[in-house]
Amino acid sequence: MAGMERIRKVAARVRHEVGRGNEVAVVVSAMAGETDRLVGFCKEASPLYDTAEYDVVVASGEQVTSGLLAMTLKAMGVDARSWLGWQLPVRTMGNHSKARIHEIDTEALLTAMGGGQVAVIPGFQGQMEDGRVSTLGRGGSDTSAVAVAAAIKADRCDIYTDVDGVYTTDPRIVSRARKLDRITYEEMLELASVGSKVLQTRSVALAMKEGVRVQVLSSFEEPGDDPEPGTMIVSEEEIEDKKMERQLITGIAHDKNDAKIIVTRVPDKPGAVASIFGPLAEASINVDMIIQNDSKDKAETDVTFTVPRADLARAVDIIEGLKATIGFNRIITDPEVAKISVVGVGMRSHAGVAALMFKTLADRGINIEAISTSEIKVSVLIDEDETELAVRVLHTAYGLDGEQPAA
Numbered sequence: 001m002a003g004m005e006r007i008r009k010v011a012a013r014v015r016h017e018v019g020r021g022n023e024v025a026v027v028v029s030a031m032a033g034e035t036d037r038l039v040g041f042c043k044e045a046s047p048l049y050d051t052a053e054y055d056v057v058v059a060s061g062e063q064v065t066s067g068l069l070a071m072t073l074k075a076m077g078v079d080a081r082s083w084l085g086w087q088l089p090v091r092t093m094g095n096h097s098k099a100r101i102h103e104i105d106t107e108a109l110l111t112a113m114g115g116g117q118v119a120v121i122p123g124f125q126g127q128m129e130d131g132r133v134s135t136l137g138r139g140g141s142d143t144s145a146v147a148v149a150a151a152i153k154a155d156r157c158d159i160y161t162d163v164d165g166v167y168t169t170d171p172r173i174v175s176r177a178r179k180l181d182r183i184t185y186e187e188m189l190e191l192a193s194v195g196s197k198v199l200q201t202r203s204v205a206l207a208m209k210e211g212v213r214v215q216v217l218s219s220f221e222e223p224g225d226d227p228e229p230g231t232m233i234v235s236e237e238e239i240e241d242k243k244m245e246r247q248l249i250t251g252i253a254h255d256k257n258d259a260k261i262i263v264t265r266v267p268d269k270p271g272a273v274a275s276i277f278g279p280l281a282e283a284s285i286n287v288d289m290i291i292q293n294d295s296k297d298k299a300e301t302d303v304t305f306t307v308p309r310a311d312l313a314r315a316v317d318i319i320e321g322l323k324a325t326i327g328f329n330r331i332i333t334d335p336e337v338a339k340i341s342v343v344g345v346g347m348r349s350h351a352g353v354a355a356l357m358f359k360t361l362a363d364r365g366i367n368i369e370a371i372s373t374s375e376i377k378v379s380v381l382i383d384e385d386e387t388e389l390a391v392r393v394l395h396t397a398y399g400l401d402g403e404q405p406a407a
Helices: 004-019 034-045 051-058 058-077 109-112 138-150 185-193 199-210 238-241 274-282 307-322 345-349 352-364 384-397
Strands: 025-028 080-082 089-093 098-104 116-121 123-125 132-135 157-161 181-183 214-218 229-234 251-255 258-267 291-292 300-309 333-336 336-341 368-373 379-385
Touching: 004 025, 004 058, 025 058, 025 138, 025 307, 034 051, 051 058, 058 080, 058 116, 098 132, 098 138, 116 138, 116 307, 123 138, 138 157, 138 199, 157 274, 181 185, 181 238, 185 199, 185 229, 185 251, 185 300, 185 336, 251 384, 258 307, 258 336, 274 300, 274 307, 291 368, 300 307, 307 333, 336 384, 352 368, 352 384, 379 384
Parallel strands: 025 116, 080 116, 089 123, 157 214, 181 229
Antiparallel strands: 089 098, 123 132, 214 229, 251 336, 258 300, 258 333, 291 300, 336 379, 368 379
């Protein structure tokens, strides 16, 4: 939704779907750069702005595009109307600026759609219990779209982005990266959580919880006759029903948004580690990788962990304030790190995935600073300068390379 030309193209795509006999609800984001502009105004007004008033300001971006798209559709002969968050309503709970969707009232919406009217809904916004407007946090329009799809029991939720699907890795780094026809909710959730920018993590988690089939498509391609030209995100059972051969590893993700913190000579006693991570949790700072070194003399230990790079200064300030309570020696930070992750449901039934990752990186002289794992993911922390090399060699090592694209 970069401007009126893009809005007209979105309207043409919607008209195409209506022409195919589909009932359509459209969830829109703000115009490109608009949310950043509005956030800038909030910061100018007050560095410690009231989050409820912040929501009033930043929610306006999506309101503008929903009205413009509805106007454009009507000009094309398509019956349409906008439905703002408070008009449905989209009921939210939690905190302003990062609210969670509780429920969506769809009675009037479904009646209008059943009568052939296209519903245009601003993403990212809802209504708190007290009636005030709320926003879902950056990237919240994806979550809004999935929530609406779940509420109206849609056949699928198409999310249009600047890529034409989900790839085995970032094609800007690996030219032989392949577009995936299908991927499981779990794999997409892991990829989103470790750096893949295709979809927002909350939207994937909601799709998995509600069983919403999600398709990732390019907003730049013209609509065609193929109903599933992008990447479908579905249950593992649906993929197995297609009798597709499951690849051991589905994708390689990288994330340069983490920073490493080492707290040295922490007393090795019960409660010492909790005294570090408890205050960070209370400040809503997410901690990812955690390593506690063995204590040689059983008296002190070093604790290493990662936090979002944007929260590094805040995290250090909080821990420094606890120095007298915890009794550590000093804090060492390194913001120039990257997290590399291999993801695939095939890990459940195959051994040696982590070993191949470690050997491949070691063969190229890439040092591993931290490790974390889940049932279908292995992540390592490395020097930021070695990110692209690590992604390329791992993509090849796990047999993910496709055909070299034509020049």
